[in-house]
Amino acid sequence: MRAGVNEVTQNLAGCLGEDFPNVRANSMTTKLPVPESITAVDQPQSMFRIATASLVGTTIEFYDFLIYGTAAALVFGPLFFPSLGASAATVASIATFGVAFVVRPLGAILFGHYGDRLGRKKTLVTTLLLMGGSTFxxxxxxxxDTIGAAAPILLVALRALQGLALGGEWAGAALLTSEYADHGRRGRYSMFPQLGPGLGVALSSGTFLVTGLVMSPESFATWGWRVPFLASAVLIAVGFWARLNIAETPAFVKTIARNEQAKLPFADALRNQWRQVLLGGGMLSMTFGSFYIAIVFLTGYAGQTPGVGHLGLARETVLIVNILAAGVLSAAVIGSAIWSDRIGRRRVLLAGTAFGIVAGPLAFTIMQPGSAISFFVAMSLLMLVLGIPYGPAAAYLPELFHTRYRYTGAGMAYNLAGILGGALPLIVADPLIKAYGGMGVAYFLSALGVLSTGCLLLLKETKDVAIDADTVAAPA
Structure with a gap:
C-alpha cells in the first residue's frame, strides 16, 4: 500500500512540472531507470493485464467525457444558461462540450512529453486521476441560480480539464496494447482501448436512464443529474488499480536502454513527421464527426418537439437507442480490428471512410419524427461509420511514428481529428439544420468522409512495421 501511495505521489509531482528542469538540463543524457522487462513466459498473462488496463481505463475516460455530453444535451441548458431561453440554452451547453476539443491537443503535447520521456504507465495513471477529479x-x-455567472465559467474550466486529460489518454492507452502485442496480432489487441467509447456510451446513457426512471423530472433536474458524475469515483478507483498493476511497454524499455528518448518529443514529431500528424488527424476526422453528431447532437435534438431536425422522442427512448447503438459500435470495432491483421489496416480504414461518405445522408433520410426504430437504424449507421475505421486506428496511428516520440505524435494526430470531427461539427450543426434541415448535417459528414479518404490515400500500409524498431511507414 505504501509503495502504491509513493508511486502516485511521484506521478502527480512529475505532472506538476518537477521533471522539466531535468529535461532541460540533461536532455538526451538523462538516464532513466529501466522498468522490468516482459519475458516470453509472462507474455500471455501480461497481455491479459495490459488489455484489461487499457480497456478499463478508456472506458472510464469516455464515460466521464460522455456523461458531460449527455448532461449538456439534457439538463445543462436551463441550469447554467437560464437567461438564454430553452433552445439557445441547449445550443450553449452543447457548445461548452466542444471546449474540450480545443484543449485536447494541449493535453496530447503535455502528457505526450511525459509519456515519451518518463513512460506510458505513469502518464496514464495521471490522466486518469485528472479526468476523475474534474468529473467529480x-x-x-x-x-x-446559486452563484450566477460564475457557474458557467467554472463549468467551462472543469470541462477544459477533462479535455486536457483525455488529450493525453488515448495515445497512451493505444501504445500500451500496440507496443506489447506480438507481431501479426497487433490489430487484435489494439482493439481493446477502442472499445472504450462504446462501453462509455452504454454506461453513461444507462446511468442517466436509471436515474431518470427512479426519480421525478423535477428531482432529476434539481440533483439527479449529479449522480453519474459522482458515481465516476467508483470507476476511477477500478481503473487506478488496474493501471498500477501493469509494467512499462517493451518498446519504451528498449528506448530507455539505448538512451534514445527524445529531448522535446513535440518538436521532434513536428520536425520529422509533420505530414503523418496532419494526415493522421484528417484520416480520423470523419469517425469523430459521426460519433459526436450521433451521441451529443442527436441526443439533444431527437428528444425535442418535432420540427426541423427534431424527432420528438422521449428521453428514455433516446438513451435506450444510444445503449443499443453502442453495441453496434463495439461489434464493428472488434470485427474491423481483427480483420486488419489479415488484410492490412489501410484497406479496412478505406472501407470505413468510403462508407462514411454515403452513410450520413442515408442516416438522416431514414430518421422520421416519432419513430424510435428509424432513429436506431440511423444511429447504427453512424456507429458503423465510426467503428469500422476506429477498430484498426489504435494500431495504425502508433505504427506511423518513431518510438521516441510515438506518444506525442499519435496523440497530436488523434486530437487534431477531435477538433476537425468533434468540435467543428458541433459548432456548425445547429446553423446547418436550421438552414437546410437534417441533410445539411448529413452532407457535412459526407465532406468529412471525403477528407478522411483523401488523407488515407496519402498514407501507406503499416501492418508489417516492427513497432519496437526506429522505422516508420512514411506517406506515399
Whole structure:
C-alpha cells in the first residue's frame, strides 16, 4: 500500500512540472531507470493485464467525457444558461462540450512529453486521476441560480480539464496494447482501448436512464443529474488499480536502454513527421464527426418537439437507442480490428471512410419524427461509420511514428481529428439544420468522409512495421 501511495505521489509531482528542469538540463543524457522487462513466459498473462488496463481505463475516460455530453444535451441548458431561453440554452451547453476539443491537443503535447520521456504507465495513471477529479467536481458544482455567472465559467474550466486529460489518454492507452502485442496480432489487441467509447456510451446513457426512471423530472433536474458524475469515483478507483498493476511497454524499455528518448518529443514529431500528424488527424476526422453528431447532437435534438431536425422522442427512448447503438459500435470495432491483421489496416480504414461518405445522408433520410426504430437504424449507421475505421486506428496511428516520440505524435494526430470531427461539427450543426434541415448535417459528414479518404490515400500500409524498431511507414 505504501509503495502504491509513493508511486502516485511521484506521478502527480512529475505532472506538476518537477521533471522539466531535468529535461532541460540533461536532455538526451538523462538516464532513466529501466522498468522490468516482459519475458516470453509472462507474455500471455501480461497481455491479459495490459488489455484489461487499457480497456478499463478508456472506458472510464469516455464515460466521464460522455456523461458531460449527455448532461449538456439534457439538463445543462436551463441550469447554467437560464437567461438564454430553452433552445439557445441547449445550443450553449452543447457548445461548452466542444471546449474540450480545443484543449485536447494541449493535453496530447503535455502528457505526450511525459509519456515519451518518463513512460506510458505513469502518464496514464495521471490522466486518469485528472479526468476523475474534474468529473467529480462537476457533480458538486452549484448552478447559475446559486452563484450566477460564475457557474458557467467554472463549468467551462472543469470541462477544459477533462479535455486536457483525455488529450493525453488515448495515445497512451493505444501504445500500451500496440507496443506489447506480438507481431501479426497487433490489430487484435489494439482493439481493446477502442472499445472504450462504446462501453462509455452504454454506461453513461444507462446511468442517466436509471436515474431518470427512479426519480421525478423535477428531482432529476434539481440533483439527479449529479449522480453519474459522482458515481465516476467508483470507476476511477477500478481503473487506478488496474493501471498500477501493469509494467512499462517493451518498446519504451528498449528506448530507455539505448538512451534514445527524445529531448522535446513535440518538436521532434513536428520536425520529422509533420505530414503523418496532419494526415493522421484528417484520416480520423470523419469517425469523430459521426460519433459526436450521433451521441451529443442527436441526443439533444431527437428528444425535442418535432420540427426541423427534431424527432420528438422521449428521453428514455433516446438513451435506450444510444445503449443499443453502442453495441453496434463495439461489434464493428472488434470485427474491423481483427480483420486488419489479415488484410492490412489501410484497406479496412478505406472501407470505413468510403462508407462514411454515403452513410450520413442515408442516416438522416431514414430518421422520421416519432419513430424510435428509424432513429436506431440511423444511429447504427453512424456507429458503423465510426467503428469500422476506429477498430484498426489504435494500431495504425502508433505504427506511423518513431518510438521516441510515438506518444506525442499519435496523440497530436488523434486530437487534431477531435477538433476537425468533434468540435467543428458541433459548432456548425445547429446553423446547418436550421438552414437546410437534417441533410445539411448529413452532407457535412459526407465532406468529412471525403477528407478522411483523401488523407488515407496519402498514407501507406503499416501492418508489417516492427513497432519496437526506429522505422516508420512514411506517406506515399
Amino acid at each position: 467536481a462537476i457533480g458538486l458544482m452549484p448552478t447559475a
